[in-house]
Amino acid sequence: MWDLPVGKSEPGEPITETAVRELYEETGLTVKPESLKVAHIIHSAWGVEASNGFLTVVFTAYEWNGEPENREPRKHAQVCWVDADTIPDNFVDTTSSALHRYLSAGPDASLDGWQ
Secondary structure, three states: OEOOOOOOOOOOOOHHHHHHHHHHHHHOOEOOHHHEEEEEEEEEOOEOOEOOOEEEEEEEEOOOEOOOOOOOOOOOOOOOOOOHHHOOOOEOHHHHHHHHHHHOOOOOEEEEOOO
């Protein structure tokens, strides 16, 4: 199953710092918080650790340093770049939808599990 680098904010941690930290922890890529731009927001109705719902904020970054590497091999089989025209079919539904909506200039937010 494919997905984007994801993670939870630490107490008192701004969302942009969470994105920077999680990206580095999982891939070794470094990005500055000011290089991030919100691409999509997903509001999920529930989650394993969030029975009352949660938000997923998907960022884009056009400037970064490093080459992707699998820094968490117990959690991930591989880390790599994927061409935007060939997003794998076995991608996590919510983040796949967010990517497709971003790439097609679709809605900036989506709902998951609220129907």
